[in-house]
Amino acid sequence: MIERSVSTQLVSRPQVEGWPLLALAALVLGSLALAALSQWEKRHQPEVPVIAVLQTRSLVFSDGPGGDVLIRDPQSGEQLPSITGEAGFARGVLRSLAQARLRAGGAAEQPFILNHQADGRLILNDPVTGREVDLAVFGPTNVAVFQPLLEVRQPSPSGASR
Numbered sequence: 001m002i003e004r005s006v007s008t009q010l011v012s013r014p015q016v017e018g019w020p021l022l023a024l025a026a027l028v029l030g031s032l033a034l035a036a037l038s039q040w041e042k043r044h045q046p047e048v049p050v051i052a053v054l055q056t057r058s059l060v061f062s063d064g065p066g067g068d069v070l071i072r073d074p075q076s077g078e079q080l081p082s083i084t085g086e087a088g089f090a091r092g093v094l095r096s097l098a099q100a101r102l103r104a105g106g107a108a109e110q111p112f113i114l115n116h117q118a119d120g121r122l123i124l125n126d127p128v129t130g131r132e133v134d135l136a137v138f139g140p141t142n143v144a145v146f147q148p149l150l151e152v153r154q155p156s157p158s159g160a161s162r
Helices: 021-045 088-103 140-148
Strands: 053-063 069-072 079-082 112-117 121-124 133-134
Touching: 053 140, 069 088, 079 140, 088 140, 112 140, 121 140
Parallel strands: none
Antiparallel strands: 053 069, 053 112, 069 079, 112 121, 121 133
């Protein structure tokens, strides 16, 4: 039988020296410098100006017949004019917000918030996910789809809503 003896010598390990060591040191120091720069920039960013909201309205959107988008004011229960025809932009924005809301566990019955800001922008906000869409960046034609939804509704003379 052959006996194996355990060697008492240490196993040699590769040594890193020369330019590979300098490259590793530069990588570590560069990472630390970038992290420090990032933290410094976060502390020295200018404050974001607060823009006043001139008008706001809660809206619930749902699918209607023939691809129409039905719109309801959840506070008054009023049915608003539907989005029909060539309003693919509106459908796309609403579909994107609705899908993100469902992924976040929100319900379709929860209203979206449409804000008209003092700087003229029209913002559609989903309070469930925190997502906001600045409708003005898509052009005046697309803003015109949502602008009528902010028109002030006068209560009926009897004081009852529809």
